[in-house]
Amino acid sequence: MLWAVRSVPGLGRGGTVLRWLRGRVCRRSTLIFILLWLVSWLSLSGLLFVHRSMFSDLCTDDKSRRILQRVCEEYQQGVLTGDLCEDLCVGGHVEYKRCLYYENGKKVMAASWRGLPVVLKSKLENFSSYEALALLEYQDGAGGTGGEEELSPLDVVFYATLEIKNSLGLEAETNLSLPRFWSQRLKEREQPYTRAELASLWALLQQEEYTFLRVMQDLTDHVAKVLGSCGHFYAVEYLAAGHAWDQNIFSIDDFSQSPQDGPGRTLMEVDMVPRVALSFLDMVGHFENDFSHHLHLCDIKPENFAIRKDMTVAAIDVDMAFFEPKMQDILEQNCTNDNDCNFFDCISKCDTKRNKCGSRRQNSNLQVICEKIFRSWFSPTLLGDKAERPLQLELQQAVQDCVETEGGEEVERARAIRLKLQGLLTQLIQEELVNHQSQKQARETHRVHTALNF
Numbered sequence: 001m002l003w004a005v006r007s008v009p010g011l012g013r014g015g016t017v018l019r020w021l022r023g024r025v026c027r028r029s030t031l032i033f034i035l036l037w038l039v040s041w042l043s044l045s046g047l048l049f050v051h052r053s054m055f056s057d058l059c060t061d062d063k064s065r066r067i068l069q070r071v072c073e074e075y076q077q078g079v080l081t082g083d084l085c086e087d088l089c090v091g092g093h094v095e096y097k098r099c100l101y102y103e104n105g106k107k108v109m110a111a112s113w114r115g116l117p118v119v120l121k122s123k124l125e126n127f128s129s130y131e132a133l134a135l136l137e138y139q140d141g142a143g144g145t146g147g148e149e150e151l152s153p154l155d156v157v158f159y160a161t162l163e164i165k166n167s168l169g170l171e172a173e174t175n176l177s178l179p180r181f182w183s184q185r186l187k188e189r190e191q192p193y194t195r196a197e198l199a200s201l202w203a204l205l206q207q208e209e210y211t212f213l214r215v216m217q218d219l220t221d222h223v224a225k226v227l228g229s230c231g232h233f234y235a236v237e238y239l240a241a242g243h244a245w246d247q248n249i250f251s252i253d254d255f256s257q258s259p260q261d262g263p264g265r266t267l268m269e270v271d272m273v274p275r276v277a278l279s280f281l282d283m284v285g286h287f288e289n290d291f292s293h294h295l296h297l298c299d300i301k302p303e304n305f306a307i308r309k310d311m312t313v314a315a316i317d318v319d320m321a322f323f324e325p326k327m328q329d330i331l332e333q334n335c336t337n338d339n340d341c342n343f344f345d346c347i348s349k350c351d352t353k354r355n356k357c358g359s360r361r362q363n364s365n366l367q368v369i370c371e372k373i374f375r376s377w378f379s380p381t382l383l384g385d386k387a388e389r390p391l392q393l394e395l396q397q398a399v400q401d402c403v404e405t406e407g408g409e410e411v412e413r414a415r416a417i418r419l420k421l422q423g424l425l426t427q428l429i430q431e432e433l434v435n436h437q438s439q440k441q442a443r444e445t446h447r448v449h450t451a452l453n454f
């Protein structure tokens with residue numbers, strides 16, 4: 001390095017050649033590096049593909065249609081029911097599109113419900129694979145098809161609430177309120193529940209994801225909306241999920257038709273990143289304060305979040321979302337050092353005297369989001385020439401502070417950092433707005449000029 005810089009006069013040409021050579025070598029090795037990386041990436045994804053197709057049930061349209069057909073047969077036999085069944089099985093208002101994911105029995109498919117894109121989900125393929133409601137079997141055992149005592153709607157609410165608390169890891173004492181509309185609908189029923197209704201409710205409640213989403217529906221916008229169900233399948237709104245390979249952005253292509261990067265880029269696209277980031281911060285605030293227990297997200301990556309058209313962020317994979325009591329349960333492990341206390345993105349510290357992990361999480365949702373999502377969004381390499389703008393520099397610093405601040409104990413500091421990020425992002429959106437308008441103006445004056453020249 002030093003040697004090349006200190007090139008003595010007279011050696012000037014040599015210095016240039018050297019620099020040129022070094023450039024070549026540099027580019028060569030970068031090229032080789034990229035090639036190597038590409039080859040290993042390709043072979044890895046090839047392996048993964050083989051692994052997937054060998055060990056998971058292959059997802060074919062044929063199979064999906066057969067699964068849905070079985071649901072409808074059982075609906076017609078009166079085994080199961082739901083508000084989606086009529087449209088799915090009789091009216092033909094639910095159109096199967098394609099499968100999204102078939103693994104370990106879980107079925108996820110894209111469909112269109114009266115023109116609205118939805119995702120149909122079930123943890124297991126068959127309705128019969130879910131545990132039946134024990135009370136129904138008890139009634140069967142007690143015999144007498146006519147004179148059996150029926151469950152009152154209030155009983156149903158009671159049992160459902162128990163089941164939900166159990167599934168979410170909440171103590172029996174916590175007075176969890178069921179989603180308002182849901183429990184009202186359950187309670188205000190005049191006639192008793194039919195077998196099919198109870199069986200369907202029970203199949204749904206055995207799916208932690210459904211239970212979680214259903215409970216969160218009226219409490220926050222930041223989870224996917226549950227739109228309906230038929231038997232063990234439930235429909236959630238279709239959202240644009242983030243991509244692992246495209247760290248920059250959620251694919252907004254799903255929504256917008258305008259060409260990327262052209263002069264006609266819409267305002268939405270221009271300031272998409274700060275808007276989505278703001279929604280992430282809003283989500284963090286909600287999950288910290290809005291429920292009776294803090295909600296921890298232990299698997300934070302772009303694929304597990306999605307955005308709506310209005311740029312709100314929603315969690316779509318909530319398998320690793322836990323309320324505080326369950327989080328503490330999970331974290332309290334035997335340990336010999338801190339490494340034993342990492343549960344995916346949720347970590348605590350090892351108390352070496354007791355050889356037990358602390359039950360309180362040390363890092364926070366915000367910290368992990370800053371580290372795994374924001375850092376790459378606002379990194380200098382990705383922003384290019386924009387990165388030097390003062391606001392961007394400040395934002396990079398704030399994100400770095402956020403990554404370095406543990407949220408577990410320094411609650412106040414974490415809050416301050418969140419507010420700081422919020423302020424900077426809002427400013428950034430305003431700045432983009434002004435830029436966009438002045439560019440538009442410039443284009444328009446340009447057009448006027450050419451018109452005058454003519």
Ligand SMILES: Nc1ncnc2c1ncn2[C@@H]1O[C@H](COP(=O)(O)OP(=O)(O)O)[C@@H](O)[C@H]1O
Binds near residue numbers: 119236238240317
């Ligand atoms: N609401 C949704 N909108 C669009 N795609 C979705 C939605 N929910 C799930 N998906 C897609 O289906 C895939 C698997 O769903 P998910 O529930 O995350 O399964 P798992 O929990 O087993 O990872 C996701 O990677 C995502 O691409």
Ligand SMILES: *[C@@H]1O[C@H](CO)[C@@H](O)[C@H](O)[C@H]1NC(C)=O
Binds near residue numbers: 105125126129
């Ligand atoms: C679901 O039911 C069908 C037909 O009854 C059966 O062929 C299939 O093996 C079942 N699948 C599972 C996973 O139990």
Ligand SMILES: *[C@@H]1O[C@H](CO)[C@@H](O)[C@H](O)[C@H]1NC(C)=O
Binds near residue numbers: 175
């Ligand atoms: C929750 O239960 C406590 C007593 O256990 C009670 O004082 C409180 O009002 C309840 N809260 C709600 C929202 O029902």
Ligand SMILES: *[C@@H]1O[C@H](CO)[C@@H](O)[C@H](O)[C@H]1NC(C)=O
Binds near residue numbers: 334
């Ligand atoms: C944890 O340690 C305690 C005592 O040191 C022991 O009794 C217990 O079995 C251990 N638990 C596990 C899961 O290893």
